[in-house]
Amino acid sequence: MVSGSVKSEPGFEPKLDAELHGVGYDYIHNDADGKNMRLDVRSQVKNNDGTVFAMYYKGTVALTPGVQAILGGGADAHTTPYGDSFVTFSFETGSEAYKELQNGTYVAAGHFVTNEEGVKGVVVEYKVSRVVKG
Structure with missing residues (x-):
């Protein structure tokens, strides 16, 4: 992981408008059956106010034909729909x-x-939600 950003939705507190700070580490391995990848990502981000905090996420990626095309650099690769990857996030500060x-x-x-306008290479994008007590 060489770059990235974390931006909160309007109204979320504390407000996040952060960039990857330093180098992130992706520990990734495939299941023996080849159907899923396991993610363990550790990084630091720096918010626009200068605060640095740790951000981690763990989860799975289904190795669908679309995901395989992207990861394999296929000429026919295109943006995948949400639903192939699910993770949990945690923070330390x-x-x-x-x-x-x-x-x-x-x-x-x-x-x-x-392969979208303005996108160089491959970008991984997450929609993150906070679980709240009902």
Whole structure:
């Protein structure tokens, strides 16, 4: 992982408008049956106010034909729909302003974006939701 951003929806607190800070680590392996990949991603992000915090996510990616085309660099590769990748996010920080991030439970659906205007290479995009008590 060499670049990335985290931007919260309007109204979410604490507000996030952060960029990857340093190098992220992707620990990825395929299941023996070749049907899924397992993700364990560890990174640091720096918010626009200068606060640095750790961000982690773990989950699975279904190795559908569309995902395989993207990961294999296929000429026919195109953006995949949401639903092939599901992860959980967690955060760590020493900042009181962002401490509540550590106490939340976050789930996300992801997809791969490629061969679209303005996109270089492959982008992984997640829609993240906070699980709240009903």
